[in-house]
Amino acid sequence: MNSxxxxxxxxxxxxxxxxxxxxxxxxxxxxxxxxxxxxxxxENRSTIKDFYGAxxxxxxxxxxxxxxxxxxxxxxxxxxxxNPVEFLLHALAGCVTTTFILHAMARGITVxxxxxxxxxxxxxxxxxGLDDAVSPGYEQIRIRMHVKADCPEKDLDDLLAYTQQHSPxxxxxxxxxxxxxxxxxx
Amino acid sequence: MNSxxxxxxxxxxxxxxxxxxxxxxxxxxxxxxxxxxxxxxxENRSTIKDFYGAxxxxxxxxxxxxxxxxxxxxxxxxxxxxNPVEFLLHALAGCVTTTFILHAMARGITVxxxxxxxxxxxxxxxxxGLDDAVSPGYEQIRIRMHVKADCPEKDLDDLLAYTQQHSPxxxxxxxxxxxxxxxxxx
Numbered sequence: 180m181n182s183x184x185x186x187x188x189x190x191x192x193x194x195x196x197x198x199x200x201x202x203x204x205x206x207x208x209x210x211x212x213x214x215x216x217x218x219x220x221x222e223n224r225s226t227i228k229d230f231y232g233a234x235x236x237x238x239x240x241x242x243x244x245x246x247x248x249x250x251x252x253x254x255x256x257x258x259x260x261x262n263p264v265e266f267l268l269h270a271l272a273g274c275v276t277t278t279f280i281l282h283a284m285a286r287g288i289t290v291x292x293x294x295x296x297x298x299x300x301x302x303x304x305x306x307x308g309l310d311d312a313v314s315p316g317y318e319q320i321r322i323r324m325h326v327k328a329d330c331p332e333k334d335l336d337d338l339l340a341y342t343q344q345h346s347p348x349x350x351x352x353x354x355x356x357x358x359x360x361x362x363x364x365x
Numbered sequence: 366m367n368s369x370x371x372x373x374x375x376x377x378x379x380x381x382x383x384x385x386x387x388x389x390x391x392x393x394x395x396x397x398x399x400x401x402x403x404x405x406x407x408e409n410r411s412t413i414k415d416f417y418g419a420x421x422x423x424x425x426x427x428x429x430x431x432x433x434x435x436x437x438x439x440x441x442x443x444x445x446x447x448n449p450v451e452f453l454l455h456a457l458a459g460c461v462t463t464t465f466i467l468h469a470m471a472r473g474i475t476v477x478x479x480x481x482x483x484x485x486x487x488x489x490x491x492x493x494g495l496d497d498a499v500s501p502g503y504e505q506i507r508i509r510m511h512v513k514a515d516c517p518e519k520d521l522d523d524l525l526a527y528t529q530q531h532s533p534x535x536x537x538x539x540x541x542x543x544x545x546x547x548x549x550x551x
Contacts, residue, residue, distance in 0.1 A: 184406075186405075186406065187405035187406030187407075187408075188406045188407070188441050189441060192441055193441060196441070197493060197495070200489065200490065200493070200495060201495065204490065204496075207488050207489040207490045207493075207495075207499075208486070208487075208488055208489075209486070209487045209488075209489060210484055210485065210486055210487075211448075211450050211451050211454060211484070211485050211487065212451075212454070212482070212483060212484050212485075213451060213454035213455050213458050213482075213483045214458075214480070214481070214482050214483075215455070215458035215459060215462060215480065215481045215482075215483070216479075216480050217462050217466060217476070217478070217479035217480070219372075219373035220370075220372065220373030220374045220466070221373075221374070221463050221466070221467075222373070223458070223459050223462045223463065223479075225454075225455040225458055225459065227447045227451045227454070227455065230437075230451075232439055232440075232489075233439050237437055237439060239437050239438050239439070239444060240437065240444055244446065244447040244451075246432070246447070246452070246455050248455070248456075248459030248460075248462075248463065250463065251416075251423055251425050251426065252425050253418055253419050253423060253425070254418075255374050255375060255378055255379060255382070255467075258425060258426055260430065261413045261430040261432070262397075262459075262463075263455075263456045263457070263458075263459035263460035263463065263533070263534050264397050264456070264460065264533050264534060264537075265397050265398075265399060265413045265416075265430075266432070266452055266455055266456035266459065267453065267456040267457075267460075267534050267537060268397060268398070268399035268411075268413070269399050269401070269411040269413065269432050269434070269449075269452055269456075270434075270449045270450070270452035270453040270455075270456060271449070271453075271544070272399050272400075272401035272409070272411050272434075272449075273401060273409050273411065273434030273448075273449035273452065274434075274449035274450065274453075275546065276401060276403050276409045276434075277407045277409065277434065277436065277448075277449065278492065280403060280406070280407070281407075281441075281492075282494075290403070292403070293402075293403035293409075294400070294401065294402050294403070295400070295401045296398070296399075296400050296401075297398060297399045297400070297401070298396055298397070298398050299396065299397050299398075300394070300395070300396055301394075301395045301396075301397065301533055302393050302394055302395075303386065303393040303394075303395060303418075304386065304390065304393045305531065305533065305536070306464065306467075306531055306532075306533055307383060307386070307393075307531075308468075308527075308531055309383070309386060309387065309393075310390075313393075314536055314540060315530075315531045315532060315533045315535075315536040316533045316534065316535075316536030316537030316538075316539075316540055316542060317533070317537045317542050318542075319542070319543050319544075319545065320542065320543070320544045320545070321544075321545045321546075321547075322544065322545065322546040322547070323547055323548075323549050324546060324547070324548050324549060325548075325549045325551055326548065335548065336548065339546060339548055341494075342546075343544070343546050344501075345491065345492055345493075345494055345501045346492075346501060347449070347450050347487055347491065347492055347501045347502045347503070348449050348450060348453050348502065349501075349502075349544050349546075350491070350500055350501040350502030351450075351453060351502030351503045351538060352502075352537060352538070352542050352544055353502075353541055353542065353543065353544055354500060354502055354541055355539055355540055355541050356502060356503050356504075356505070356506065356538050356539065357505050357506070357539070358457070358505075358506045358507075358508065358529070358535050358538055358539055359505065359506070359507045359508065360461065360507075360508040360510060360525060360528075360529050360535075361507075361508070361509055361510070362509075362510050362511075362512065362521065362522065362525055363509050363510060363511045365511055
């Protein structure tokens with residue numbers, strides 16, 4: 180088996196995935212899942228394990244990942260964990276990074292280093308319902324990317340623009356995505 | 366000091382926060398931050414520690430929170446961690462939960478139990494750039510909430526609708542939020 184790797188990704192496996200999806204588009208459909216339980220105050224915990232994708236239930240994870248949301252004292256908590264809007268920045272950072280690395284591989288660009296710094300602005304008047312004119316979510320998120328790679332600067336700029344357009348989390352934040360909440364009658 | 370708690374939240378501290386923000390709206394402005402470093406392939410790691418809010422730099426955290434993004438084998442990884450789109454579900458679950466608990470407290474509703482299950486649909490043709498008509502992000506996210514509380518069903522439905530409108534992460538997902546990515550010249 181060909182195991183040539185670029186940026187730590189198996190090139191042959193990536194090509195086979197793309198060929199399989201081109202032959203059967205239903206293989207591209209994924210359903211990701213999380214389960215969360217409130218603990219107390221601003222503390223709650225998620226477990227993440229199973230998902231559906233590539234035409235079947237995934238069973239590659241022996242145990243679940245667990246993550247705890249908390250709040251700092253200024254937001255009535257005890258720093259039990261990072262808070263949800265901070266986890267959103269982590270998700271966004273990771274997705275932009277992985278999308279960049281993936282499409283760098285597709286273009287034959289070897290990345291030596293990639294770091295990002297994120298900042299996001301929130302006005303708490305929205306969450307608290309003190310001013311209906313204030314959106315509860317992020318007003319804007321800024322990402323500063325430090326990248327070293329074996330290609331011209333212009334190719335990095337092109338790749339970054341492509342990444343911004345194709346990152347799933349970035350696209351979920353930039354585009355209005357419907358969230359449906361229903362209460363279980365149990 | 367009055368330390369009456371409802372749902373684990375200090376009622377007096379919440380009232381003081383709201384009074385302070387009403388007197389000086391600039392106290393409601395927060396800037397959250399994350400720093401991320403690519404490790405290899407689909408693996409990268411964020412550190413989250415400092416933020417600005419309530420008129421000053423927060424210094425309540427002695428050490429940083431660290432979270433690792435990874436990918437399952439079907440997405441060319443080794444399950445080094447949950448993946449970024451799963452972390453987004455964790456952030457959304459936690460934010461809806463904390464917003465619900467906070468506004469339940471404000472309404473004098475004691476919550477006994479709160480659990481959520483989330484599902485989100487993604488078509489990988491978007492990420493891979495195989496079809497420009499396919500959005501790379503979530504098409505839809507569904508949240509099923511199990512809640513037990515000491516109030517009529519109708520009050521829970523009202524509170525849930527209010528929560529959906531005021532959760533920062535839910536609002537960030539439902540509304541188009543600008544993400545600005547710039548490359549540092551270092």
